[in-house]
Amino acid sequence: MPERDPRRMAAWAAAGVVLALLAAWYLARSRPTADAAPPPAVATIAAAQEPTAEPGAAARGTKVVVDVSGAVKRPGVYSLTTQDRVEDALERAGGATRRADVTQLNRAAKLEDGRQILVPTRGKVATATAPTTPGGAAAAPEGPINLNTATLEQLDTLDGVGPATAQKIIEYREQHGGFKTVDELDQVSGIGEKRLATLRERVTV
Known part of the structure; x- marks a missing residue:
């Protein structure tokens, strides 16, 4: 059996190592790489700007016109709101006279458009x-x-x-x-x- 040349064996071994490294490098290059996951998008939610009602608009109520007559100091037609009451209308008319009988009126009642508030005198029925x-x-x-x-x-x-x-x-x-x-x-x-x-x-x- 012929003797093997040590130098030749070393050359073949070195060539094998080089081929193995090249194969590994090639496989590494050809393998599909997973795309880097994009960073999660930060959703920004703009706060909806709801229209705000004018401060006190609801509290003021709707405009009404009432006729205040009878035993008041300044009878006439006055503009108030639905949030006002009969007492407010009497004040706008200067208040009741001395002969007025306001006990016949519901001074706490809210006003209605077109209403007449007739203030009776004492001894008379409203x-x-x-x-x-x-x-x-x-x-x-x-x-x-x-x-x-x-x-x-x-x-x-x-x-x-x-x-x-x-x-x-x-x-x-x-x-x-x-x-x-x-x-x-x-x-x-x-x-x-x-x-x-x-x-x-x-x-x-």
């Missing part, structure tokens, strides 16, 4: 505002109208009495503390004996 027809005119009451508690709209339903005369009747009763008799109507400007005769059966005190 009446509700006359309902209106679809056309807007006040419905004529079935019985006689009380001169001391009737509203302008109720007086306007009387024959021969228009809005101007009705207002004069209200002003007279406020200035004189109410009517004592029906015949006092002839003291109101615009009502003479003839018109008074036609009104006697339609009014009372």
Whole structure:
């Protein structure tokens, strides 16, 4: 058996090592590498900016217009809100007169648009505002109208009495503390004996 050359054996061994390293390098190069996982995206959520109501808007309420008449110092039409009450309307009208009987009113009631607040005098009974027809005119009451508690709209339903005369009747009763008799109507400007005769059966005190 021929002797093996040690130098040749070493050369073959070195060549084997080199081939092994090349193979390992090639395999390492050809192996698919996993893509680096991207860093988790940080989701930013913008806070929704909800429209904020104007401070105090709800507390102020809706605008209403009311008619304050009867035994008050400054009767008239006033603008308030649905959050206001009858007491607030009386204050806007200068307050009640000395002859007023505010115990007949619910001063804690909230206001409604188009409402009339009629403040009666002592000894008189407060009446509700006359309902209106679809056309807007006040419905004529079935019985006689009380001169001391009737509203302008109720007086306007009387024959021969228009809005101007009705207002004069209200002003007279406020200035004189109410009517004592029906015949006092002839003291109101615009009502003479003839018109008074036609009104006697339609009014009372």
